[in-house]
Amino acid sequence: xxxxxxxxxxxxILDHSRHPRHFGVLDNATHKAEGYNPLCGDRVTVMLVLxxxxxxxDIKFQGKGCAISQASAxxxxxMLAGRTLDxxxxxxxxxxxxxxxxxxxxxxxxxxxHLEAMSGLSEFPMRVKCxxxxxxxFHNAVEExxxx
Amino acid sequence: MTAQGxxxxxxxxxxxxxxxxxxxxxxxxxxLVYLDSGASAQKxxxxxxxxxEFAGTDYANVHRGVHYLSGAATxxxxxxxxxxxxxxxxxxxxxxxxxxxxxxxxxxxxYSFLAPKIQPGDEILLSVMEHHxxxxxxxFLRERQGAVLKWVDVRDDGSLDLEALDAAINSxxxxxxxxxxxxxxxxxxxxxxxxxxxxxxxxxxxxDGCQGAxxxxxxxxxxxxxxxxxxxxxxxxxxxxxxLYARRAHLKAMRPFNGGGEMIREVTRDIVTYxxxxxxxxxxxxxxxxxxxxxxxxxYLSGFDRAAVKAHEQDLYAYARSKIxxxxxxxxxxxxxxxxxxxxxxxxxxxxxxxxxILDREGVAVRAGHHCAQVLMERFGVGSTTRASFGLYxxxxxxxxxxxxxxxxxxxxx
Numbered sequence: 001x002x003x004x005x006x007x008x009x010x011x012x013i014l015d016h017s018r019h020p021r022h023f024g025v026l027d028n029a030t031h032k033a034e035g036y037n038p039l040c041g042d043r044v045t046v047m048l049v050l051x052x053x054x055x056x057x058d059i060k061f062q063g064k065g066c067a068i069s070q071a072s073a074x075x076x077x078x079m080l081a082g083r084t085l086d087x088x089x090x091x092x093x094x095x096x097x098x099x100x101x102x103x104x105x106x107x108x109x110x111x112x113x114h115l116e117a118m119s120g121l122s123e124f125p126m127r128v129k130c131x132x133x134x135x136x137x138f139h140n141a142v143e144e145x146x147x148x
Numbered sequence: 149m150t151a152q153g154x155x156x157x158x159x160x161x162x163x164x165x166x167x168x169x170x171x172x173x174x175x176x177x178x179x180l181v182y183l184d185s186g187a188s189a190q191k192x193x194x195x196x197x198x199x200x201e202f203a204g205t206d207y208a209n210v211h212r213g214v215h216y217l218s219g220a221a222t223x224x225x226x227x228x229x230x231x232x233x234x235x236x237x238x239x240x241x242x243x244x245x246x247x248x249x250x251x252x253x254x255x256x257x258x259y260s261f262l263a264p265k266i267q268p269g270d271e272i273l274l275s276v277m278e279h280h281x282x283x284x285x286x287x288f289l290r291e292r293q294g295a296v297l298k299w300v301d302v303r304d305d306g307s308l309d310l311e312a313l314d315a316a317i318n319s320x321x322x323x324x325x326x327x328x329x330x331x332x333x334x335x336x337x338x339x340x341x342x343x344x345x346x347x348x349x350x351x352x353x354x355x356d357g358c359q360g361a362x363x364x365x366x367x368x369x370x371x372x373x374x375x376x377x378x379x380x381x382x383x384x385x386x387x388x389x390x391x392l393y394a395r396r397a398h399l400k401a402m403r404p405f406n407g408g409g410e411m412i413r414e415v416t417r418d419i420v421t422y423x424x425x426x427x428x429x430x431x432x433x434x435x436x437x438x439x440x441x442x443x444x445x446x447x448y449l450s451g452f453d454r455a456a457v458k459a460h461e462q463d464l465y466a467y468a469r470s471k472i473x474x475x476x477x478x479x480x481x482x483x484x485x486x487x488x489x490x491x492x493x494x495x496x497x498x499x500x501x502x503x504x505x506i507l508d509r510e511g512v513a514v515r516a517g518h519h520c521a522q523v524l525m526e527r528f529g530v531g532s533t534t535r536a537s538f539g540l541y542x543x544x545x546x547x548x549x550x551x552x553x554x555x556x557x558x559x560x561x562x
Contacts (some may be wrong), residue, residue: 002176002509004509005506005509005560006560007506009502009503009506009560009561014561039517040501040516040517040518040532041517041522041525041531041532042501042538043531063500064531065501065531065560066499066500066501066502067498067499067502068502087424124262124505126505127501127505130501
């Protein structure tokens with residue numbers, strides 16, 4: 001068996017894709033954005049409540065796509081809840097570096113451990129965009145997705 | 149029967165396979181199994197050599213110089229036009245226009261032929277199985293001129309309902325634009341009947357032959373069709389070159405497409421007059437080397453007994469179809485009678501991209517996604533499918549590797 005495949009599709013990823021956390025609609029969302037990858041048709045909608053202290057008070061997502069895109073969205077929502085936007089940005093930068101196989105020095109040891117399951121992606125450059133879709137969508141939600 | 153597949157009386161697939169240098173390379177340490185010919189076919193050394201030799205001996209710009217090489221290049225370029233003419237069974241060589249590919253050919257018909265005729269409310273009839281290249285040029289006319297796109301459905305097996313198509317043609321219909329062979333379902337449409345039905349109501353027909361020209365014998369005169377578009381790179385030729393067959397009676401009235409050199413008769417400060425077809429539609433320096441490559445590809449393909457090539461591909465499809473059926477967890481989309489060698493499917497609990505990644509590690513190249521046919525994906529209620537598309541160089545052994553890869557994917561993702 002190809003080890004890099006086992007690494008990519010490890011139990012944590014498959015579990016997140018089959019049983020996504022924070023999956024659903026957030027009725028009181030303050031920010032919302034839809035992400036779409038026209039090349040493969042993956043879709044993800046990220047909804048969040050941004051508190052006055054600039055913290056992600058609540059976050060949910062909905063989506064359809066490959067195991068990587070769905071697991072990544074699930075992991076992301078798990079990790080972003082409770083963080084400030086600055087912390088979220090740092091986490092996102094670290095995540096992008098990690099999946100591309102670059103130095104992800106921004107990540108704390110704890111975050112690094114949480115995201116370890118995604119590090120197998122660095123062997124699959126064609127699939128990096130699947131993993132980053134949810135994160136870019138979160139970014140767009142915060143930047144331009146204020147619900148009015 | 150050999151491991152390489154059935155050798156028919158007149159087509160030796162294993163020998164043909166040896167013509168394609170890339171097929172002997174490894175991918176991820178595994179022997180390449182190329183099942184993505186529907187996206188783009190690999191090129192035989194006959195095509196690669198023809199391009200290289202032309203570029204190394206006879207190359208210059210066409211239709212311009214008086215020098216020797218310009219003449220030689222022009223001869224090769226125009227000879228390629230006659231090769232396409234013969235390949236499509238066109239009556240005249242000036243009915244063949246070289247384009248960048250199938251997409252440009254259809255855009256040319258949209259802009260030069262149909263747009264000037266469109267009044268708000270006029271209809272363009274399409275099937276739901278069209279590739280985006282045979283949808284978006286017509287959406288342009290909807291957006292810009294108020295044309296109405298009407299859609300002919302396919303049956304659940306992917307076959308076209310000819311009666312429904314016939315019933316959808318009315319006095320406002322200005323064009324029927326339909327694929328010759330679906331790039332997702334493999335469905336081959338009954339072009340001759342479609343043309344007969346449309347012409348009975350005075351409506352011209354365009355066929356997107358990007359897949360059809362590869363797998364079916366085309367005779368535009370026998371079909372009595374108005375426009376037929378093809379692309380070189382799916383025909384074992386190079387990228388950047390395709391062709392449009394257009395009936396001469398239409399060409400005379402069609403306005404120019406791109407403006408530039410080559411397509412004019414006279415240019416002054418105040419006026420411009422245009423060359424006749426095909427030059428009128430071939431502005432600028434064409435991809436000359438690629439055109440020579442296209443001709444070499446058509447010669448290569450025509451060198452085989454095409455019916456025997458088709459029989460070989462049909463054998464591969466039938467074998468793959470039966471093997472994938474045995475898995476019990478793959479839902480095949482497109483089972484129309486007489487369909488071509490394209491196998492699209494959805495696998496229970498596994499996304500097409502995850503499947504394609506795992507197959508890739510086995511050296512198997514397949515396409516995953518919506519295949520530029522989102523209208524069709526919606527029709528079948530799927531976001532994406534995995535597609536194995538076969539070429540003349542594939543073998544039953546390729547199918548076996550593919551099926552083994554699917555089993556492995558199930559093991560990993562299941």
